[in-house]
Amino acid sequence: xxxxxxxxxxxxxxEGTPVLLRCxxxxxxxxxxxxxxxxxxxxxxxLLKYTSAATLVKGINGFxxxxxxxxxxxxxxxPSAHMSDAAEYFCVVSGGGGSQGNLIFGKGTKLxxxx
Amino acid sequence: xxxxxxTPKFQVLKTGQSMTLQCAQDxxxxxxxxxxxxxxxxxxxxxxxxxxxxxxxxEVPNGYNVSRLNKREFSxxxxxxxxxxxxxxxxxxxxxxxxxxxxxxxYFGPGTRLTVL
Numbered sequence: 001x002x003x004x005x006x007x008x009x010x011x012x013x014x015e016g017t018p019v020l021l022r023c024x025x026x027x028x029x030x031x032x033x034x035x036x037x038x039x040x041x042x043x044x045x046x047l048l049k050y051t052s053a054a055t056l057v058k059g060i061n062g063f064x065x066x067x068x069x070x071x072x073x074x075x076x077x078x079p080s081a082h083m084s085d086a087a088e089y090f091c092v093v094s095g096g097g098g099s100q101g102n103l104i105f106g107k108g109t110k111l112x113x114x115x
Numbered sequence: 116x117x118x119x120x121x122t123p124k125f126q127v128l129k130t131g132q133s134m135t136l137q138c139a140q141d142x143x144x145x146x147x148x149x150x151x152x153x154x155x156x157x158x159x160x161x162x163x164x165x166x167x168x169x170x171x172x173x174e175v176p177n178g179y180n181v182s183r184l185n186k187r188e189f190s191x192x193x194x195x196x197x198x199x200x201x202x203x204x205x206x207x208x209x210x211x212x213x214x215x216x217x218x219x220x221x222y223f224g225p226g227t228r229l230t231v232l
Contacts, residue, residue: 009155034220043205044158044223090157102148102173103221105157 002027002093006106014114019063019078021109023091026072032094033074034103035065039087047089050074061085086113117141119224121206127230128196136191136227138206146209147189148173148221149181151202158205164189196231203228 007022025031033050048059055067061084065076074091091106122137140147145166150158150173160173164183178200180192189208193200207221 036223043225046220046222049220102160102163103158105159107155107157 002029002031002104004091004093004104004106006089006091006109008109009107010110010112012112012114013081015083016080019076019081019085019111021076021089021091021111023074023076023106024072025074025091025093027093033065033067034092034094035059035063035074035076036090036092037087038090038108044090047076081111081113083113083115086111119206119208119222121204121224121227123227124225125228127232128193129232130197132196133192133194134196135193136204136206136229137188138190138224139188140206140208140222141187142208142210142222143186144208144210144222145186147183148207148209149179149189149191150205150207151175151200152205152226153202161191161204196229198231201229201231 003026005024013019035047036044037047038044047063048057048065050057050067058064063076063078065074067074088108088110090108092103094103119140128134148163149161151161152158159175161175161179162170162173162181164170167183167186170181170183182190204227206224209221
């Protein structure tokens with residue numbers, strides 16, 4: 001069975017400093033992995049997704065994530081935080097194995113950005 | 116191209132009342148999903164529909180029913196609302212994106228914020 005664990009429920013950074021949001025996954029299959037972002041009172045927007053083509057995945061708004069199979073991790077990073085990055089971020093694994101593409105969500109990491 | 120739309124945006128119900136949440140997508144996707152989002156819980160799958168005419172239970176189906184009316188529309192019904200169903204409900208549809216490896220992506224609607232008193 002697939003599962004995903006976001007290691008921090010809340011991360012606070014200062015504007016202009018790096019962002020690291022941590023995610024570990026468990027999967028019986030070669031996983032599909034995603035990061036979604038949710039701004040306050042908004043829907044979910046896809047930031048980036050992992051395909052088997054490349055382990056370093058670049059997404060929108062300067063975010064990227066690295067798939068590390070040996071560590072079963074898919075951490076999200078950004079070199080320099082912006083105030084507009086304040087939001088909740090979800091690490092997601094696709095169910096795979098005939099589950100009709102069902103997504104399994106982590107519990108989310110709330111990112112605060114201080115001026 | 117509106118993507119995934121949901122109605123209503125907000126709703127307040129009394130315990131025992133019924134209502135239907137509507138979802139439509141204009142991306143010609145086969146698969147559609149209903150999730151609920153509760154604080155600290157992420158999103159949990161209620162029901163999904165892999166194609167027109169089929170529906171299946173997800174992680175938390177109790178108290179809900181769904182109808183896949185046609186390829187575009189997928190509705191979620193609460194027959195007798197309970198306070199435990201207070202939540203934000205998201206509809207999603209799934210289609211191929213970036214198609215190099217067939218990895219597909221779910222696209223989400225804006226959500227319905229439901230309060231049951």
